[in-house]
Every structure is written in structure tokens, then in C-alpha cells.
Amino acid sequence: MHDEKFTVRSPIPLVPSPAVSVDELRGERVIVGSPGSGWRYDLRADDKVFRGDQAFVPILTEADFYRAEDEGVEVFAPLVPIERVWIEQPGFPENKIIHDIGTVLDRLVRLETPPIRRPMPASEVAGLNGRRLAQSIPDGERRGLRAASEPYEDRGDICLRVCEEAAWYRWSRTGETPRTEKVEIHLLWVE
Incomplete structure (x- = not known):
């Protein structure tokens, strides 16, 4: 698929x-x-x-x-x-290892600086609607996206509807429904 x-x-x-x-x-x-x-x-x-x-x-x-x-x-x-x-x-x-998310002990941070945010596969995160996303694309990544739906099935693929971040905020302010696009969930990451 x-x-x-x-x-x-x-x-x-x-x-x-x-x-x-x-x-x-x-x-x-x-x-x-x-x-x-x-x-x-x-x-x-x-x-x-x-x-x-x-x-x-x-x-x-x-x-x-x-x-x-x-x-x-x-x-x-x-x-x-x-x-x-x-x-x-x-x-x-620099000089920091980013660990896979495991136990809470693996996620401990220091309070002197904001922590590094490691993108999480969207397929592993519940409650995606409204979350900030990045999309894997052939030449790198596409950022500045928001989830406009929860995951759904489409012809055998698990997908999400996504929109540009500016359109997401315009929607909340004006009621103007954003143009969304279908993206397969395995290409999306929560920031």
C-alpha cells in the first residue's frame, strides 16, 4: 500500500x-x-x-x-x-546522547536548560488531533504541520489529516476550515 x-x-x-x-x-x-x-x-x-x-x-x-x-x-x-x-x-x-524513550529513568533531564525534544513516531502517540507534527519526505522533513484528525483507515493504510500550522490557528480564530491533506501515519512524527 x-x-x-x-x-x-x-x-x-x-x-x-x-x-x-x-x-x-x-x-x-x-x-x-x-x-x-x-x-x-x-x-x-x-x-x-x-x-x-x-x-x-x-x-x-x-x-x-x-x-x-x-x-x-x-x-x-x-x-x-x-x-x-x-x-x-x-x-x-553537542556531546549529548539522545536515548530512545523507555522508562521514566531514561527520560530524566537537567533543569539548567530546556530539554532536547526528540520527535516521536505519531503511531506511538495517543490524542494526535492538534499536535505539532513533522513529516518525513524524500529529501528530509517537512515541519510546521498540525494534526487535524485522529488516525483513520483508508484502503488499508492508516492515515491522518494534516494542515499547515498557520491554517490551524486561523481555523480557531475565524472558523475557516483549513485545507487538509491525507498523510500515512508512518511518515509523521510528533514534535
Whole structure:
């Protein structure tokens, strides 16, 4: 049933990088938090602003980011000190081994930095509707997708309906149903 002519590979892990090392932040997917306290994901950054010699990053929820982009409006964005902002980028961590998900002991992290997010096969995750996805494609991966359905069977294949992330947020804001496409579940990964 599968007509792919390529080797399906897991997408590259998402590795947090300190925002202080990045010049252009607008639109970047970010993580905010404090070492020892915790981390907040699914946020977007705007360009840095300075108050004296201190740099801050305006932080928006993804819903507000896409609303501002679609409608050309300004939205409230709290200013977070740049030292508490991390950019979420596909990459490979230096000197760190990414273990397969096993027991809770295999998943322990350190609280000094946001943890590396290893994509999980969509077939192994329950409650997919609305989740952030990456798709394996012949020349790499396609990111910025959201699940618009739970898995279903179609002519012997297990599939999901997916849409672009901007369309997902537009749907919640305007009620405009997004254009979705069928993708076989073995090609999808939860980020």
C-alpha cells in the first residue's frame, strides 16, 4: 500500500539554543523559562528590544503570532529578558546522547536548560488531533504541520489529516476550515 520510494527517517531533534547567540529572532519558535523552575513551549519571538543595555525579547503565543501575521495587527507581547529565552531549532546536540524513550529513568533531564525534544513516531502517540507534527519526505522533513484528525483507515493504510500550522490557528480564530491533506501515519512524527 505504501508508494514511498525512500527510507523513512526520524526528523532531526529539536535542540534549544540560547537566544543571545541569535541575531534575527522574529518568527522563531522559542522556549522561555528559568533554570530550576520549568519551561514554556509553543511560543514565538519578535525582534529584540533594548531598555538601556538590557536586551528583551517580545514573546507571543503561537495563536497571537499567526493572528498578527494574518491580520497585520499588533498584539500584546510581554518582554522577557533575553537570558531566559531559547530558540527551538532542528539540530544535533553537542556531546549529548539522545536515548530512545523507555522508562521514566531514561527520560530524566537537567533543569539548567530546556530539554532536547526528540520527535516521536505519531503511531506511538495517543490524542494526535492538534499536535505539532513533522513529516518525513524524500529529501528530509517537512515541519510546521498540525494534526487535524485522529488516525483513520483508508484502503488499508492508516492515515491522518494534516494542515499547515498557520491554517490551524486561523481555523480557531475565524472558523475557516483549513485545507487538509491525507498523510500515512508512518511518515509523521510528533514534535
